[in-house]
Amino acid sequence: MAFYSKRSKVYHTDARCPVGKAVKKKNRIPGKGGRKMCNFCKTMGKAKPVKRAKKAKKAKRAKKRRRW
Numbered sequence: 096m097a098f099y100s101k102r103s104k105v106y107h108t109d110a111r112c113p114v115g116k117a118v119k120k121k122n123r124i125p126g127k128g129g130r131k132m133c134n135f136c137k138t139m140g141k142a143k144p145v146k147r148a149k150k151a152k153k154a155k156r157a158k159k160r161r162r163w
């Protein structure tokens with residue numbers, strides 16, 4: 096869900112966005128409000144293979160443990 100703050104010039108779409116989190120719920124307005132997309136939300140939208148990266152790290156750790 097996209098939302099924005101009256102004071103902000105950008106809108107947010109990602110729940111993990113720290114900038115969006117900083118906007119108090121009572122100040123959140125649903126929609127884009129004709130604003131630009133927040134840079135952080137843009138980045139989060141592009142960085143989809145986060146889960147894969149975490150799995151890869153765990154696999155490496157497991158291999159190391161087996162060697163020990």
Ligand SMILES: [Zn+2]
Nearest residue numbers: 107112133136
């Ligand atoms: Zn954002």
